[in-house]
Amino acid sequence: MEAPEPPMRRPAVPAADALIGVRRPLLSHGFVVLVDYMGDDAAVVQAARVSYGAGTRTVRDDRGLIRYLLRHGHTTPFEMVELKFLIRLPIYIARQWIRHRTASVNEYSARYSVVPDEYELPAPGEVHRQSARNRQGRGEPLDLAVGESFRADVDRISQEAYQAYQRALSQGVARETARMLLPVSFYTQWYWKVNLHNLFHFLSLRLDP
Numbered sequence: 171m172e173a174p175e176p177p178m179r180r181p182a183v184p185a186a187d188a189l190i191g192v193r194r195p196l197l198s199h200g201f202v203v204l205v206d207y208m209g210d211d212a213a214v215v216q217a218a219r220v221s222y223g224a225g226t227r228t229v230r231d232d233r234g235l236i237r238y239l240l241r242h243g244h245t246t247p248f249e250m251v252e253l254k255f256l257i258r259l260p261i262y263i264a265r266q267w268i269r270h271r272t273a274s275v276n277e278y279s280a281r282y283s284v285v286p287d288e289y290e291l292p293a294p295g296e297v298h299r300q301s302a303r304n305r306q307g308r309g310e311p312l313d314l315a316v317g318e319s320f321r322a323d324v325d326r327i328s329q330e331a332y333q334a335y336q337r338a339l340s341q342g343v344a345r346e347t348a349r350m351l352l353p354v355s356f357y358t359q360w361y362w363k364v365n366l367h368n369l370f371h372f373l374s375l376r377l378d379p
């Protein structure tokens with residue numbers, strides 16, 4: 171059995187390099203930014219040719235092989251590629267995101283640090299009614315008046331909560347206790363490292379309308 175030689179230098183993907191450090195805004199105060207990555211198409215192909223040598227003999231070019239792997243559910247070669255992101259997101263979304271157990275996460279600690287005064291505030295036109303068909307989804311946008319009133323409620327409650335949080339801290343309440351005053355509209359931040367296979371799985375679940 172002949173194993174292909176591994177590359178001696180770290181492979182670079184120009185399209186990924188161009189994304190490193192570029193913050194893509196998300197909601198009111200959030201962002202997603204690629205911090206680092208490991209691996210490229212060649213890493214997937216190299217792993218596949220080791221693992222599935224006989225099965226891939228007829229697929230000669232890399233693009234064709236990658237498509238073959240995806241079509242046949244040969245997923246482990248995609249685990250050779252890793253991506254690390256820094257993400258700032260509201261706590262109510264983070265609670266859903268963290269359910270994806272196959273990523274590695276380090277989150278901003280509200281026990282060590284003071285939570286910044288940043289909370290999600292939807293634009294009035296982005297407040298939708300409950301979907302009639304999907305019990306866990308949104309339907310059509312509501313009237314602007316309803317959106318404005320909802321936004322005003324979020325704003326008022328979040329501000330009051332943050333004032334109470336600051337008051338508690340100033341009175342000496344421990345940060346790990348004071349944080350219970352903050353609603354899930356507030357933002358958290360984490361490093362999120364995931365391999366390409368698990369990223370595909372995450373996207374297939376979370377981008378499914």
Ligand SMILES: Cc1cc2nc3c(=O)[nH]c(=O)nc-3n(C[C@H](O)[C@H](O)[C@H](O)COP(=O)(O)OP(=O)(O)OC[C@H]3O[C@@H](n4cnc5c(N)ncnc54)[C@H](O)[C@@H]3O)c2cc1C
Pocket residue numbers: 269270271272273306368371375376
């Ligand atoms: C639209 C939507 C609605 C949801 N609603 C709810 C809800 O109401 N309540 C709720 O609690 N959750 C809800 N979830 C979360 C959902 O149940 C999953 O926890 C989440 O989508 C992560 O999926 P996953 O386990 O496949 O992913 P990962 O955690 O990334 O795991 C990937 C795969 O690894 C395997 N795996 C990982 N850990 C284990 C394990 N311990 N045992 C066995 N196999 C494992 C499984 O094959 C799994 O598919 C919802 C998710 C979506 C997308």
